[in-house]
Amino acid sequence: MPDIIHLLPDNIANQIAAGEVIQRPASAVKELLENAVDAGATEIRLLIADAGKQLIQVIDNGKGMSETDARMCFERHATSKIHEIDDLFRIRTMGFRGEALASIAAVAQVELKTKRTEDTTGTYIEVENSMVKKQEPIAANTGTSFAMKNLFFNIPARRNFLKSNAAETRHIVDEFIRVALSFPDIFFSLSSNGQEMFHLERGTLKQRIVQVLGNTYNAKLVNVQEQTDYLNIYGFVGKPETAKKTRGDQYFFVNNRFIRSPYLNHAVMSAYQEMIAPDSFPLYVLFIDLDPSQVDINVHPTKQEIKFEDEKIVYAFVQAAVKHSLAQFSVTPTLEFDLDPNIQQLDAINKPFTNEQKEAASSSPLFKNFSERHQSHFIQPTNKSELKHWKDFYEGADRPAGGGNSQDSQDTAMGQEGGKKFESLLDQLRKPEGSGSSLGGFSSLGSTPAAGGFGAYASPGQGRLELVVNEHAPLTQLHQVYIVVPTNRGFILVHQQLAHERVLYERFVQVGADKAMATQRSLFPVTLQLSVQDAVLMNDLMGDLNQLGYLIEPFGNQSFVIQGTPADLEQGNEKMIIENLLEQYKHFSSDLKFSKREKLNRSLAWQQAIKPGTSLSEKEMRSLIDDLFKCQQPNVTAGGNPTYIEFKRDYLEQLFKR
Structure with missing residues (x-):
């Protein structure tokens, strides 16, 4: 051989x-x-x-x-x-x-x-x-x-x-x-x-940071400067308001060499604890100078991953340096004890407290309640007749329909009406499965679509699950975040933002190459000035954004003009929408398995979805629930978060030991 x-x-x-x-x-x-x-x-x-x-x-x-x-x-x-x-x-x-x-x-x-x-x-x-x-x-x-x-x-x-x-x-x-x-x-x-x-141009580090990252950071940088026998740390960190949802503005340099270090990034994040949202990332440009013998930079071909001889010491120094700088420049939360100068001009400060005023104050019931009884919560009224008949609130329900004043009768009627609605809801929950009007059925995660009806789902061994939404069982918004929807076997709790994200996501996915979303042209086009990095990203996304209803045109020198937005999107905050969209897109860019269009669809769905704290009318809630269960996969968002949670009747009865 x-x-x-x-x-x-x-x-x-x-x-x-x-x-x-x-x-x-x-x-x-x-x-x-x-x-x-x-x-x-x-x-x-x-x-x-x-x-x-x-x-x-x-x-x-x-x-x-x-x-x-x-x-x-x-x-x-x-x-x-x-x-x-x-x-x-x-x-x-x-x-x-x-x-x-x-x-x-x-x-x-x-x-x-x-x-x-x-x-x-x-x-x-x-x-x-x-x-x-x-x-x-x-x-x-x-x-x-x-x-x-x-x-x-x-x-x-x-x-x-x-x-x-x-x-x-x-x-x-x-x-x-x-x-x-x-x-x-x-x-x-x-x-x-x-x-x-x-x-x-040549200049200081702060000038270079502003040149590269934008003038908006000029007044939002905090200097970091710590010298020790082991290492020196210097650079700048951003004030808490500069924190973003993406990691784009985080830079670590060791002996002037850019490095990637999740470990040191955690040190900076811990210094910002309770000052920024947990899912936000602060700006920082930090340099660490130390003896080259204490670090090995020859562990990766790109030389962007290094090893420290004692990384715990470096971690502690970085965390302490950032904390010290934020505290030194009064960025960390503190109690303010400075006296307002206007207070010094009040009569209570300038004028003397006479004996007559002192006797009048000490003889008042309020003074006695605080000084003699030591009960700040007990305020003795001067006239009992001024108190409202608070017992009527409880006794009104037992009173005959014709008795009492009109206000009491009205309160009683309202209580009876509320009780009827509650009993009606209980009746709907007690109905056998399959009864009642419905907008469509669904089941828990992992079920398969059943034949017939939009968004209809069947769950083996559990029977068909149907929404019960009619004049006797209306939808209810809870804390302006959730929607309570009765069903034939309990109720579901829908998260309005996540549900809307699923609806929008499937709508964006359905927009094909030969079908663009309708665009509403703006009467007054908005000019958008972006950083160089974001301008490059915008050029990459502009074609897809135009297809999704955003009419954006380049205007030269990292500027763009927003000529129109999707027809169903409220106009007036186009600039903020695009800026937040770019940030959210970069947030998804860390996951390489997503295509560009997939990242854009998810970013737009998150951006346009109604946020917690938004009050919805009965019509809006019905429309959202209707759209949700027309989706191919109504139970989860594109990111895998549940859009609703089901509470079954037998589980509710167990809670009350029935």
Whole structure:
């Protein structure tokens, strides 16, 4: 038998290795930006075309490379930062393994222009499929220009797995922001298809945060600054009102390197305990500086997951630093004991308390009740006749119909009428199964549709379950959150928001490619100004939103005009609806199993559903229940939460030991 083990060719080995480092265009952007930072650049420009699929170019004014270094940088594991094994535990630079450029050259067509200050000419190199195609001297400015074209041109399968241009652009923007926040003393710019998206001048960290995340945060940032012998923590956290439903504005940096750490995120969240909602996330941009020997950054190809030697100490320091800053800047809840200056002008403060006033006050019944009897709850009336006959409230029901005053008779009649309605409801509950009028039947979770009737469900061994809604058994809203609906075997408690979410969700799902929802044009279109990240997201969602009834058009410079909204949606708060919709969409984006349209359908259903605290009329409640049980799956929301809970008659009787 011939030998079967052989060495892979370099180009194939490089392509396999590139899969760990270059997963998408944003991965290459991260590596190239970090290389420019390591080169000592003070100005870094990023240019992309076709969401990085066609072109990713990074131009810096760093120290550049010699002709030999320019050629060597494309070799695997070629680096200027590691000379011995101990250097791995003293890493201060962004890159160190020498994998990035070799990986990029294996999956793209690369053009490199570089020149050092001391050299009269620069070096130009073309690399394709890990092979150098051209190398020649060139006139160039000091620094490096690295352009990669046609990403994954030699691996069509990998290229087919890339997302839409808008989705890939969002990932590129995320990587750009992380590097830009790490180094506010460096100028950064980002241009996409010839249009500048970011122009970030050099400045302080706070200025960079405001430049990147928006001017709305300018007065809502709290400074964090703690220095210890073990580590230093600095940066900014947002005031509680900046908390959102998404994790988009949370940034941790260790030795200027962006990291992902649910553990440290929990430390920040615990510092905000009882200041924000449990399902909200505060803004923070925090930097941790500590001895490189205390952290291992070489545990993941992307270097975004690290290990601390003692993560519990880091957790405690982060939590304490954030808590201290929030308390120091009076953000945490406190009792206010400052006296209102207007109180000092009152007569009770300015004028003396005379003996006559003192005697009059001490002789009053109110004074005696507090001082003599020590019963603040007992107030002796001055005239008993002024008291209402409170006993009549209980005695009215036993009084003859013609006796007593008119008010008492009216109260009695109302009590009797309420009793009749209650008895009627009990009669409906006592009726045998299948009797009474109905809007449709249903069963508990997991049942299957029965034949006949919309939303009709049958439950094995339990008989058909029907809603009982008529003039004798009306619907009842409880706490402006729930709707009590009588049934032939008890009643169900419907959560109005979750029920409405299910109705809206199925309505959005039914909107197909050839059927758009009706749009009501606005008399006064609303202009919406978004951040760069949200503008990219809006461009990605605009087509689907137009199909769902939202007529939105780009207006340039991250601005959009809301020309119309769904016909059945109340106008007047279009801007808030779209902003909340984008936040909710990003909340669902963490779950990769959802398609873009599925995320949008769920986001819109949550956004438009009636919220707890909304008072509903009898007609509105009937309409909602009717629509709910016309749904294909009325018992749960798209997220799996129950829309109603059933209370059966035998269970109710057990509660009262009947």
